[in-house]
């Protein structure tokens with residue numbers, strides 16, 4: 001089975017972002033970038049499935065600026081076989097991401113699409129569900145376990161009350177949650193090897209997709225800061241403050 | 250304007266969050282219909298009918314809606330979508346799962362996790378783990394929106410009940426099948442509904458030690474939450490997780506114990522009214538957002554606090 005994994009390049013999750021002074025967006029110049037953590041988990045899952053013999057080929061796709069090639073190389077170093085960059089200079093919103101991925105699914109005919117549950121920059125949590133909808137395929141979101149068995153997959157999903165078990169028909173779109181696996185570190189020899197793996201560069205036009213954003217960002221700002229708190233001496237003082245100042249107990 | 254709200258429930262009871270979503274709909278303004286899709290869910294529909302602001306309740310009662318499978322719910326919502334200008338659901342595991350599928354099938358954008366409404370086409374939503382607020386405008390004819398429930402006070406009950414109508418079910422997609430749940434049983438309040446939350450992090454050291462927090466929670470009538478590190482270490486189940494990728498909470502009182510305060514954790518709780526932090530590291534970032542903090546060993550401070558209440 002061939003799998004397609006969609007990976008997004010985002011601001012490194014350990015970096016505290018700053019709003020641009022003109023309020024039009026977030027400062028990304030000279031900021032450390034990384035593969036979206038959930039996408040890393042999706043790539044790791046694909047690689048493990050290949051190691052287990054369920055998967056024969058892993059194609060990774062990223063949509064965005066030319067620098068996404070670095071992110072794709074990381075995925076290739078983790079064990080993906082081939083990469084596709086859909087080069088777009090402007091912001092690409094989830095509906096357009098889903099449409100571009102659909103066009104690639106139509107071309108590549110994978111048996112499974114693996115994605116992250118959420119991009120940690122826009123926090124949208126949409127693209128996988130949208131792609132499944134456009135394809136008319138089943139979806140399994142927020143998964144912490146997947147076992148492919150012939151024409152279906154047994155899935156465990158993280159839901160608000162605990163876990164849910166479902167079965168989906170294949171092909172399907174699944175989105176990875178944090179506990180699906182722990183991604184491996186890439187090693188230097190694998191980084192060297194990844195440089196020889198094929199990386200194709202295409203434009204949205206070639207896929208016949210209009211990527212014009214549907215939502216307009218009017219402004220971005222920092223949320224109101226919480227007032228400075230106080231350090232207390234002991235538990236007695238805490239109880240007193242909670243009772244008499246904050247009046248919450 | 251005509252707004253459709255999708256109700257989250259377990260066929261018996263309405264979930265907390267639906268009344269907040271209805272309040273958000275009321276802020277947009279217009280007629281509010283609420284869709285209750287389920288199996289044997291008449292009592293849920295009756296409960297929805299009594300919420301302030303609801304104009305009409307639509308009930309789709311069929312076996313394929315028993316477990317909120319995304320493919321089936323989305324197809325049902327799409328089948329009635331053209332009657333509405335806005336479609337809203339809570340930004341919970343339920344809403345996040347099927348709403349983007351609805352949006353894609355309607356060829357519209359989704360506005361995820363809105364925390365405020367500026368006008369019927371302009372909304373505020375947190376991005377970058379809540380470190381940035383973005384104001385976005387949608388020109389799509391149908392606006393598909395998930396609502397951050399902590400951003401809106403729940404709508405109350407009204408004296409009169411809204412009428413309840415049946416809507417035809419859409420055939421089972423057959424694409425996915427529900428197999429079972431492993432739900433965490435607890436006698437304590439639900440995290441997203443609790444007035445007080447006591448959360449533990451890696452500093453708790455073990456699942457066994459969470460008993461200390463449970464004793465404190467029992468005194469406070471609180472729910473128990475956790476950081477991702479505590480969940481990943483196997484101290485508590487996944488549904489305890491508060492944060493960017495766990496639950497978003499905003500109780501009146503949040504007590505963070507042995508939690509360092511990573512941005513991904515803060516994303517889920519920094520809108521709490523009063524935050525208390527207990528950590529033995531005076532440099533812990535959690536102190537930057539806490540109203541009150543104690544630099545102490547939790548194994549000393551927590552039992553003392555429990556005893557003092």
Ligand SMILES: Cc1cc2nc3c(=O)[nH]c(=O)nc-3n(C[C@H](O)[C@H](O)[C@H](O)COP(=O)(O)OP(=O)(O)OC[C@H]3O[C@@H](n4cnc5c(N)ncnc54)[C@H](O)[C@@H]3O)c2cc1C
Nearest residue numbers: 450451452476477478492493494495507509514529530547
């Ligand atoms: C994509 C992504 C998503 C994430 N989503 C989430 C999320 O939703 N929620 C979340 O919580 N995290 C999330 N994280 C993880 C987050 O980055 C942190 O790793 C995590 O929150 C740390 O948990 P912690 O504070 O319990 O552990 P630590 O950072 O290890 O902190 C433990 C704290 O306990 C204190 N301590 C230890 N012993 C004692 C004692 N005896 N008495 C008092 N204090 C003590 C220490 O001083 C320390 O401050 C996410 C990470 C990523 C990359």
Ligand SMILES: Nc1ncnc2c1ncn2[C@@H]1O[C@H](COP(=O)(O)O)[C@@H](O)[C@H]1O
Nearest residue numbers: 006007063115116118119124125126127
């Ligand atoms: N620009 C992109 N390129 C590749 N994959 C993407 C892109 N944007 C989103 N995705 C995929 O969709 C998932 C969810 O993203 P989002 O819907 O933006 O939260 C990500 O984890 C990726 O798997």
